[in-house]
Amino acid sequence: MSFVKNINHKEVLQLTEQIKVEPGQIVSKTLAQNDAVSITLFSFSKGEEIGTHESTGDAFVQVLEGTGKFTVDKKEYLVHEGEVLVMPAKVPHSVYAEEDFKFLLTVVFPY
Numbered sequence: 373m374s375f376v377k378n379i380n381h382k383e384v385l386q387l388t389e390q391i392k393v394e395p396g397q398i399v400s401k402t403l404a405q406n407d408a409v410s411i412t413l414f415s416f417s418k419g420e421e422i423g424t425h426e427s428t429g430d431a432f433v434q435v436l437e438g439t440g441k442f443t444v445d446k447k448e449y450l451v452h453e454g455e456v457l458v459m460p461a462k463v464p465h466s467v468y469a470e471e472d473f474k475f476l477l478t479v480v481f482p483y
Contacts, residue, residue: 376404376411388436391415393472398422410479416440416469424466429481431459438473442466451475 374381378401379390391401393415404411410429424443433442435451442449442457444465451457453473459465461482 375406377402379403387413387476388474391474393417393474396420408481408483410477410481412477413474414477415474416467416472418469418471421468422466424464426462426464427459427479428461429479430461431465432478432480433457433459434476434478436474436476439470440473440475441468441470443468 379385391399391413393399395417397417398420399415401413402410403413433440433451434456435453437453439450439452442451442459442465444457444459445463449457450470
């Protein structure tokens with residue numbers, strides 16, 4: 373049984389190569405999803421956004437390439453390649469692509 377999907381196992385990989393930026397689009401690739409955790413790769417084309425929403429779990433963002441603007445509880449954070457941001461559960465947040473960028477989102481849900 374495999375819990376991680378959509379990515380090769382037993383192989384060293386570059387996460388940035390596992391998803392492409394598509395002009396005018398937001399692309400996502402789910403790597404794991406269950407009641408406890410969700411792990412998803414995202415790529416955003418410059419100018420794309422996901423509007424304000426909330427999650428029932430803590431959302432851990434790790435920017436892999438480029439820069440993204442995350443608004444958490446009405447405060448803006450520019451997150452650059454190699455940086456992380458935790459967006460707490462049940463707090464409104466949104467994402468905007470200042471430029472093309474890629475990130476890994478891990479959401480840890482209460483159990």
